[in-house]
Amino acid sequence: MFEHVEGEPVLVLSEDRCWALLEGVAHGRLVTVVGGRADIFPINCAVADRRIVLRTAPGSKLAEMAVNESVLFEADGILSDQAWSVVVRGTAARLETSADREAAEALQIKPWVPTVKDYFVRITPQEISGRHFRFGEHPERELGEGSEGG
Amino acid sequence: MFEHVEGEPVLVLSEDRCWALLEGVAHGRLVTVVGGRADIFPINCAVADRRIVLRTAPGSKLAEMAVNESVLFEADGILSDQAWSVVVRGTAARLETSADREAAEALQIKPWVPTVKDYFVRITPQEISGRHFRFGEHPERELGEGSEGG
Numbered sequence: 001m002f003e004h005v006e007g008e009p010v011l012v013l014s015e016d017r018c019w020a021l022l023e024g025v026a027h028g029r030l031v032t033v034v035g036g037r038a039d040i041f042p043i044n045c046a047v048a049d050r051r052i053v054l055r056t057a058p059g060s061k062l063a064e065m066a067v068n069e070s071v072l073f074e075a076d077g078i079l080s081d082q083a084w085s086v087v088v089r090g091t092a093a094r095l096e097t098s099a100d101r102e103a104a105e106a107l108q109i110k111p112w113v114p115t116v117k118d119y120f121v122r123i124t125p126q127e128i129s130g131r132h133f134r135f136g137e138h139p140e141r142e143l144g145e146g147s148e149g150g
Numbered sequence: 151m152f153e154h155v156e157g158e159p160v161l162v163l164s165e166d167r168c169w170a171l172l173e174g175v176a177h178g179r180l181v182t183v184v185g186g187r188a189d190i191f192p193i194n195c196a197v198a199d200r201r202i203v204l205r206t207a208p209g210s211k212l213a214e215m216a217v218n219e220s221v222l223f224e225a226d227g228i229l230s231d232q233a234w235s236v237v238v239r240g241t242a243a244r245l246e247t248s249a250d251r252e253a254a255e256a257l258q259i260k261p262w263v264p265t266v267k268d269y270f271v272r273i274t275p276q277e278i279s280g281r282h283f284r285f286g287e288h289p290e291r292e293l294g295e296g297s298e299g300g
Contacts, residue, residue, distance in 0.1 A: 009263035027233075029224060031181055031188045038181045038188045040224045042235040074179060074190045083177075083262055085192040112233055113159035114286035136264035 002082070002132045013130035018086045021077070021130065022047040026110055028075035030054065032064035039064060045073075046107035052088060052123040053095075055109045062119055065092040073123055086130035088123065095120040152232070152282045163280035168236045171227070171280065172197040176260060178225035180204065182214035189214060195223075196257035202238060202273040203245075205259045212269055215242040223273055236280035238273065245270040 004011045013021070030041045041061050045054040052073050056062055065071060071092045076085040095101050104120035111117055154161045163171070180191045191211050195204040202223050206212055215221060221242045226235040245251050254270040261267055 027228065029179060029190070029226075031190055031222075033183055033186060033188045036183060036186050037220075038183045038222055040179070040181055040190075040222050040237055042224075042226055042233070070187075072181075072188055072190050074192075076179075076192055078177065083192070087190055112283040112285050133262040135262050 002084075002134070004132070004134055009134050009136055011132040011134075013084070013086070013132055015128055018128045018130035019047070019050055021084055021086055022052070022075055022088075025075040025077075027112075028052075028073055030061060031072035031074070032061065032068065033070065034064045034067045042112075044109050044111045046109045048103075048107055050125060052090070052125075053104050053107055053109065054121050054123075055104070055111060055117045056119050056121060057117045058119065062094070062121070065094075065121060069093065071123060081135050082133060083135070084130060084132045086128065088125045089127040090123040090125040092121050092123050095122055152234075152284070154282070154284055159284045159286055161282040161284075163234070163236070163282055165278055168278045168280035169197070169200055171234055171236055172202070172225055172238075175225040175227075177262075178202075178223055180211060181222035181224070182211065182218065183220065184214045184217045192262075194259050194261045196259045198253075198257055200275060202240070202275075203254050203257055203259065204271050204273075205254070205261060205267045206269050206271060207267045208269065212244070212271070215244075215271060219243065221273060231285050232283060233285070234280060234282045236278065238275045239277040240273040240275040242271050242273050245272055 002011055027044050030043045032039050043054045045052050069091045071090060073088040076083060095104055101120055152161055177194050180193045182189050193204045195202050219241045221240060223238040226233060245254050251270055
C-alpha cells in the first residue's frame with residue numbers, strides 16, 4: 001500500500017493519500033495559537049469532502065478559534081513496523097446555519113465522553129502534508145565521526 | 151487504575167499520574183510557534199527525570215526551537231473504551247555538553263526511521279496537564295432544546 005523507493009524509510013504522501021488516511025480517523029489533535037502561545041487539544045472528528053469537522057462544548061478551543069481562526073490538525077497511525085502522520089493547516093469556522101449543522105450531525109462524530117457538545121466547527125484546509133515511515137534500526141555512528149549529517 | 155468520580159466521564163490527572171503515563175511513551179507530538187505560526191511534528195522521545203528528550207536531525211524542528219524555545223509536547227493513549235492525553239508546556243534546549251549527550255544516548259530513544267539524527271533536545275516543563283476519558287454515548291438532545299450547555 002505504501003510504496004517507498006527502495007531503501008528510503010520516509011515516503012512523502014500525495015494529497016489524495018493524505019485525505020484517504022484522514023477519512024478513516026475518528027480523533028486527532030487541534031492546535032490553536034493566540035498571542036503567540038499555542039495550545040493543543042485532543043479532539044473527536046470526522047472528515048468529509050476534504051473538510052475536518054469537530055464537535056465541541058463551549059470552552060477554550062472555541063474561544064481560541066474565535067480569536068485566531070488559523071489552526072493545525074494532526075492525525076497519525078502507529079503500528080509496530082510503520083507509522084503515518086498527516087498535518088492540515090486550515091481555517092476554523094463554527095457552523096451556524098441549520099443546513100451546515102444538519103450535515104455535520106449526519107457525520108455521527110463519536111465523542112469520547114457523554115457530555116453535551118453543542119458546537120460544530122469545520123476546518124477548511126489550506127495545506128495538507130503527510131509522511132509514512134517504515135521503521136528500522138538507527139545507524140550507529142562511531143564516536144568522533146559525524147560530519148555528513150542525516 | 152483511573153478512579154473517576156461516579157458518573158464523571160472526564161478525570162483530571164494529577165501531575166504524578168501525568169508523568170507516570172509519559173514515562174511509558176516512545177512517541178508524541180511537538181508543537182513549535184514562530185512568528186505566530188504553529189507547526190506540529192510527530193517525534194520519537196523518551197521521558198526521564200520529568201524531562202522529555204527527543205533525538206532529531208537538522209531541519210525545521212531544530213530551526214524553529216532555536217527561534218522560539220517555548221514548545222508544547224502532547225502524548226496520548228487511546229483504547230476502545232478509554233483514552234488519556236497529557237500536554238506539557240516547556241522550554242526546549244539542544245543538549246551540547248558531552249555529559250548531557252551521553253545521558254540522552256543512554257535513554258535509547260528508538261527513532262522511526264534509520265536516518266542519522268545527531269541532535270538531542272530536552273524539554274524542561276513549566277506546566278503539565280492531563281485528562282483521562284471514559285467513553286460513553288453522546289446524550290442526544292431534542293431539537294429545539296438546549297439552554298443548559300454541557
